[in-house]
Amino acid sequence: MTDSAAGPAETQSRARYLLDGRRLTIADLLGSGLLKEGARLRFVRPRVGESHEAVVTPRGWIQLSDGEEFRSPSKAAMVAVGNGTFDGWEAWQVDDGRYLTQLRQELLDRAAEEANPTAPEIEHQQTSVSPSERHARLKEARDSAETGHPLSLSVQELLAWWGATGRGAVNDQIQAELANHSLVTSPEFDKVSLTATVRLVKAAEEQTEDLSLVGSPVTAAVPAGVSEELDSRETGLTVGTLPSALAGIVSVKPTATFEEVITLMLLHDFSQLPVLAGPHNLRGSVSWKSIARARHADPGAHLSQAIVDARDVRYDHDLIEVLATLVEHDFVLVRDQHNAIAGIVTAADVAQAYGELAGHFLLIGEMDRRLRQVIAGAFTLPEVTGLCDPEGERIASFGDMTVGDYQRVLENPGLWVQLGWPLDRKVFIARLEEIRRIRNNVMHFNSSDPLPKTDVDKIRHLNKLLREYGE
Structure with a gap:
């Protein structure tokens, strides 16, 4: 046609x-x-x-x-x-x-x-920004980047163009639409915290004239944002996703005095300070421990005698690979996309991030368990498999059911009546569908972001309902 x-x-x-x-x-x-x-x-x-x-x-x-x-x-x-x-x-x-x-x-x-600017957005979008309006914004961003004045905005503001509050399912779409306008974010939007500021810049036309590739050019990797054939990326926790990673740094120069260092550490309640000869030149760090050792060995010591090695990583480094370093050194300094020292991550920061993630798993685990108990208590296995696995290839017990299976059972009008709950089936199923999508992002590590409070509350409230009606 x-x-x-x-x-x-x-x-x-x-x-x-x-x-x-x-x-x-x-x-x-x-x-x-x-x-x-x-x-x-x-x-x-x-x-x-x-x-x-x-x-x-x-x-x-x-x-x-x-x-x-x-x-x-x-x-x-x-x-x-x-x-x-x-x-x-x-x-x-x-x-x-x-x-x-x-x-x-x-x-x-x-x-x-x-x-059609009034056409409904795809299922995960909750915004009035239409595809054509988003196209116009991306064109403007491209024009700004070409004139040397790239648009700056927070990751949250960028996600809002696609109607998202967190990353994960929407990442591939954002990457694709940016690529269609020869744009990338600097730093990468999925490797930093939601509050971090990124710039929409042009994808590199040529990084360097003398950049040599290792191995055959056919198999050499093309950086993200340049190749339009990149595989879908599942984004896990990176160093940059922690709020402190790119939040700025308080540092001292190698020529600083003990008095200057001690004053700064007391005013900020720090245990250590990085020593920088410039934003890119890390000389090490000083801490209460290194100061005490230097002065114990030589009461007339200078600051240089208290400087010890400090570890640094890029913001896009996988967080899990840094854990051993944090155990040994308590902190790492973080370099941004320009290789400048831009922040610090401590063991406490990581413990908080993984603690939040663990809490989400516990909530989802409770929901999974209670839904399974409700269905196992109200229906027979043949009733369940007849709807969810008529070929008998997947579900041998109630423990083999997925959240999608729970949803198929409970949205069946006849089984819902059999359940006997004085609740509206359509409203309940709509909420269960919302939570299914939330669960998938968390359980499959599709997002590096903490769940918004609204999402956490949805799971908590469902669990409360299941406790009341499922006993």
Whole structure:
């Protein structure tokens, strides 16, 4: 069906498909008629005096002059050059001089014009921001980034564009829509706390002229935000997701006096202070213990004699890998995306983060157990398997049931009547569906964020109801 023959509903559906949570491909440009099979592409690098040629294949891949084919323009550009990191959409030009990114933008603009601004958002979204409005915001952010004035906003504000209050299920959609506008966040939005500030900057066209790749260029990794073929990422706890990690640092210079250090430690109730010769130059740290040892060994000691080694990690480092260091040293200093020392994480910070996570597991575990007890007490196993596992391949006992199974049983009108609860079935099932999604994010570690209080309260209140009606 041609564009002119498509009905309004189909046109809006196609527009939503292009705008909602997927990375556009060369095949999309072919399908829209903006690019033709066999179109010649050129990647010119005037600074080094070289040019690379390619053609678009019938399936929407890029074929280099040596015959190799790549779905990703970025990978094609990287392999053509042999080193470096590129945004392929910004690199390859068609015969009329336009870049692939311009064709992609034209396709997105078409979709935004066709999209129905009043169409309901996808199930996890709770905001009035439509896909077309979000498209406009991303275009403005791209323009700002190109002029050297990137938009800054908190992670919470960024998530609100997608109607989310926490990360997890929405991460892939955000990554895809940012990539469609050649944008990334700095630092990475899913590696820092919700209150951290990020900037929307252009994906790197080329990180460095002399960046060499280890191994074959075909298998070398492309940084996040550059390749449009990145696998879905499940985000766990990173160092940067702790609020203190990038919250700033109180430090002293190597030339500081004991009096200056002691005063700062007393005023801030610190046990240690980092010693920095500059934002990127970590010399070590001083603590009450190191000061006492230095002065015990030499009453006339200078601060340099109290400086001890300090450990530092990047903000995007997996938190679990830092635990051993925290056990030994009590704290680690955190470097931001520019490699500057930007914060500190202590053993107490980590204990609090994992304590919150453990609390969520306990609440969900209670809910799971009580729902299973309600169903096991009210229904027979054949009644349950008839709805949830008619082939008899999965559920051999009530303990094999999932939350989805509980939901299928309780939303059945006949079984609900048999349960005998004087409650509204539809309202109860709607809340159970909400909690199922919350549970999946927590149990599958799809989000590095603490549960919002509203989500915790939903689980607590359900558990209370189950205690009252399920006994």
